[in-house]
Amino acid sequence: MTDDRRGPRPHRPAGRPALDLWGTVTPAARPVVRELLVNGPGTRTDLARTLGLSGGSLTRLTKPLVEAGLVAERSVVHDPDNGRPTRPLDIAGDGHRFLGVKLTADHLYAVVTDLRATVLAERAEPLAGRTPEAVCAQARRLLDEMGPDGPPEAAGVSLGGHPRPAGGAGPDGTAEQLCDAPFLGWRDVPLARLFRRTTGLPTVVDNDVAALAHAQHWFGAARGHRDFALVTVGAGIGYALFLDGRMRPLSALDLNGFSHHVLDPGGPLCPDGHRGCLAAHLSTQSLLAAAAQGLRRRVTLREVTELAVAGDPICRSVAGSAAWALGAVAGTIANLTGVRTVIAAGEGVELVGAARAALADGIRQRRHRDHHTLEVSLGPDSFTEWARGAAVTAIRAFVVRDPA
Ligand SMILES: [Zn+2]
Incomplete structure (x- = not known):
């Protein structure tokens, strides 16, 4: 030990x-x-x-x-x-290297980046175990396999939970943080400390959507924008809002409200029983359920996307419903906040991209005459980008010491 x-x-x-x-x-x-x-x-x-x-x-x-x-x-x-x-x-820190790790319910995605978040090495593996100790040990092993020119100096870990400060910090700036990650069955896990102990790296943990939003702001599609929103479509629906260059704090309840915001009261059902909410239109589970019902068999998201592109009527309809919902929610965000840039990211983005006309319809129905001033960009759909976001969390915490 x-x-x-x-x-x-x-x-x-x-x-x-x-x-x-x-x-x-x-x-x-x-x-x-x-x-x-x-x-x-x-x-x-x-x-x-x-x-x-x-x-x-x-x-x-x-x-x-x-x-x-x-x-x-x-x-x-x-x-x-x-x-x-x-x-x-x-x-002057061209030689600095950072580790970024993104955790999902069943996979670990890791990247090593330079100081400007350029990905130099990447790995992805199914989780070998779901305890915090097993996940940290697996990350340590992947780190040993990467590191093309020396090990990184700090790590960022991101996951679909909201780490909270627990007071106190280690000698290297690793702050005590407690994490709940319901999708891994974790509650009050001191993940930053465990990760630091296993890898030897000063570590910071952040919510995955927040980390991705900061990465987009500094090194991605939102670079140079003081006001923008990020909507992520995957197992869950995520949301981040930047106004005047700062991310607005949103609680877990705010985000739950966002993901179940009703767009179409006659729309499909979500697992919480809402008709036509954002999750019912856009979550991976909803997309797969809709496609499976029409096709009378189980399918993967990749298959649905390929079938939609190939013109299959069921999958085109699923893509159209998802794209319309993304356009409608982007228009709603613009109407309520004044942002003119909405970036969509996550594994569902490619399917949305197969139905751009429906996306435009959704925007038009909410923005009315002013739909041309809203730019909705379909951003990163790979988990590498989420791991890169985690590396940016480390760069923010240990280089720029950015409090927001
Ligand atoms: Zn719902």
């Missing part, structure tokens, strides 16, 4: 600043780190303008970052504004 304080420490390649150093960045300088990380290298003039700072303030904030080796000056370029030679600033 490894002592919690003396877990196996990852080896740090030369030239990479220690992950702990990011913790010394002052709150005032963190937006500079975030800007360089998300939008790439920039001149001091660009950064000052983007962040609304004077040149003097920016220099004061960046000087300690350069001195600590966290931010580096790149080769000289000529400032497009004034023609003067200048050296753009960039994040």
